[in-house]
Amino acid sequence: MTVQTMLTSLIQAFGTTLFIFFFTLLGALPLGLLVNACRKSRFAPLSWLTKIYISIMRGTPLMLQLMVVYFGPSLLLGITVPGNWRSTAVVLAFVINYAAYFAEIYRGGIESIPIGQYEAAQVLGYSRLQTYFKIILPQMVKRVLPPVTNEVITLVKDTSLASVIGVVEMFTRAKQIAVAPHSPGMITFLAAAIFYYVFNYAVAFGMERLEKALDYYE
Amino acid sequence: MQVLEMEHVKKSFNGAALHVLRDISLHVDEGEVVAIIGPSGSGKSTLLRCATLLTEMDSGDLRYSGQTAARSGADGRAVYADKQTLKKIRGYFGLVFQNFHLFPHYSVLKNLTDAQISVLGRGKTEAQQRARELLAKMGLSDKEDAYPCQLSGGQQQRVAIARALAMDPAILFFDEPTSALDPELTGEILKVIRALAEEHMTMVIVTHEMDFARDVADRVIFMDGGVIVEEGKPEEVFAAPKEERTRQFLARFADR
Numbered sequence: 001m002t003v004q005t006m007l008t009s010l011i012q013a014f015g016t017t018l019f020i021f022f023f024t025l026l027g028a029l030p031l032g033l034l035v036n037a038c039r040k041s042r043f044a045p046l047s048w049l050t051k052i053y054i055s056i057m058r059g060t061p062l063m064l065q066l067m068v069v070y071f072g073p074s075l076l077l078g079i080t081v082p083g084n085w086r087s088t089a090v091v092l093a094f095v096i097n098y099a100a101y102f103a104e105i106y107r108g109g110i111e112s113i114p115i116g117q118y119e120a121a122q123v124l125g126y127s128r129l130q131t132y133f134k135i136i137l138p139q140m141v142k143r144v145l146p147p148v149t150n151e152v153i154t155l156v157k158d159t160s161l162a163s164v165i166g167v168v169e170m171f172t173r174a175k176q177i178a179v180a181p182h183s184p185g186m187i188t189f190l191a192a193a194i195f196y197y198v199f200n201y202a203v204a205f206g207m208e209r210l211e212k213a214l215d216y217y218e
Numbered sequence: 219m220q221v222l223e224m225e226h227v228k229k230s231f232n233g234a235a236l237h238v239l240r241d242i243s244l245h246v247d248e249g250e251v252v253a254i255i256g257p258s259g260s261g262k263s264t265l266l267r268c269a270t271l272l273t274e275m276d277s278g279d280l281r282y283s284g285q286t287a288a289r290s291g292a293d294g295r296a297v298y299a300d301k302q303t304l305k306k307i308r309g310y311f312g313l314v315f316q317n318f319h320l321f322p323h324y325s326v327l328k329n330l331t332d333a334q335i336s337v338l339g340r341g342k343t344e345a346q347q348r349a350r351e352l353l354a355k356m357g358l359s360d361k362e363d364a365y366p367c368q369l370s371g372g373q374q375q376r377v378a379i380a381r382a383l384a385m386d387p388a389i390l391f392f393d394e395p396t397s398a399l400d401p402e403l404t405g406e407i408l409k410v411i412r413a414l415a416e417e418h419m420t421m422v423i424v425t426h427e428m429d430f431a432r433d434v435a436d437r438v439i440f441m442d443g444g445v446i447v448e449e450g451k452p453e454e455v456f457a458a459p460k461e462e463r464t465r466q467f468l469a470r471f472a473d474r
């Protein structure tokens with residue numbers, strides 16, 4: 001196998017990595033808001049369930065969660081899963097896991113906003129929903145950006161865990177290539193490492209730009 | 219018509235362990251300027267918070283221009299009006315906080331227009347026009363694109379006053395509007411409030427600035443221990459207080 005075939009193959013698998021990455025963020029970033037809202041719900045059972053969910057997500061390995069989501073429906077519940085279940089399951093597992101972490105981060109962000117902001121909004125006549133979306137949320141976003149960046153970078157690396165349910169993302173592909181006969185060997189891992197690094201660098205750069213864009217106040 | 223009527227307001231904290239307001243009644247006429255003075259912990263802020271619906275009173279009546287926000291029920295506990303009514307009543311008053319509480323992510327102009335648009339339903343042009351009018355009055359016309367963090371404390375407080383006025387309240391409450399400011403900045407705020415008084419804006423001002431209270435108020439209320447100890451025209455209360463507690467309190471200020 002030539003280095004070029006190796007790279008082509010890695011790039012294909014990198015597409016899967018990107019797929020997991022983007023769909024996880026697309027689902028988990030907003031879901032985290034909902035999770036945080038449920039935790040603070042005045043309806044006690046909902047708040048309770050949410051707390052249990054968060055603690056399970058944080059207290060067990062993501063690898064295990066991937067397996068439960070992928071195998072669980074058929075093995076535990078006897079449901080016949082659709083043919084494309086693997087890619088759905090991987091995104092689903094990542095989304096529910098990351099949403100729990102994001103919810104924790106959002107909570108910290110929201111709690112750091114002075115009570116006076118709520119009171120000023122209330123006296124001006126803003127509804128609760130308006131207060132949340134116009135006053136609290138924008139300020140929260142700015143405050144949580146640094147910890148969210150950390151999570152997003154962790155996510156880039158976590159995508160490799162998808163291999164546990166047989167999803168061939170970039171790292172899995174690198175392993176397959178490296179052990180194949182006549183392969184470029186260890187260079188494959190070096191190439192994969194560079195891909196991850198560059199991707200992370202781009203992510204960090206993007207997030208930094210976002211932080212700068214929000215630097216206009218405070 | 220009385221803009222504000224509060225009757226027999228009681229409020230305690232920590233499960234009735236701490237009585238902060240013990241039967242307070244306060245009526246404010248249209249165009250009247252009322253100054254509330256009193257030692258720390260006497261319940262001045264709590265009274266304003268009850269009036270502005272930030273804190274629920276335990277019992278008592280609260281009315282704005284004859285509309286009931288809350289009244290004591292059969293068991294004596296305050297019963298609040300429904301959401302719709304309370305929303306309407308919130309339009310009657312404004313509150314200026316000690317620490318401004320401007321929205322840091324909004325420009326000065328947006329701080330003044332956003333609630334007009336999303337609460338009062340005004341059009342953007344109309345809201346901006348009203349905002350600019352008020353900024354000019356506050357001497358802040360050149361600051362409409364600034365963010366609160368770029369302003370001095372005195373400027374921030376003037377923006378906060380303009381933000382409250384932009385909603386065209388029938389009555390404006392101030393809770394120690396100059397206490398968070400450096401002494402050299404208090405003057406600019408007092409000047410603004412004085413100008414509002416001259417336009418007969420109805421105001422209730424909690425303050426530790428005794429000279430200012432004497433100057434600007436039509437009526438002075440001295441609170442201590444959760445009750446109104448004494449009230450009257452400023453010249454009466456300041457020059458010839460009837461109550462011993464008022465005399466002691468004022469003497470402490472005279473010493474300064």
Ligand SMILES: Nc1ncnc2c1ncn2[C@@H]1O[C@H](COP(=O)(O)OP(=O)(O)OP(=O)(O)O)[C@@H](O)[C@H]1O
Pocket residue numbers: 231232236238256257258259260261262263264265
């Ligand atoms: N949310 C609360 N929970 C418990 N106690 C409170 C609360 N708010 C106020 N208090 C207490 O009520 C009393 C009166 O407080 P308040 O803030 O109304 O006084 P104040 O007259 O405004 O004083 P200051 O001049 O210091 O502002 C104080 O003893 C205070 O500790």
Ligand SMILES: [Mg+2]
Pocket residue numbers: 262263264393394
């Ligand atoms: Mg106070």
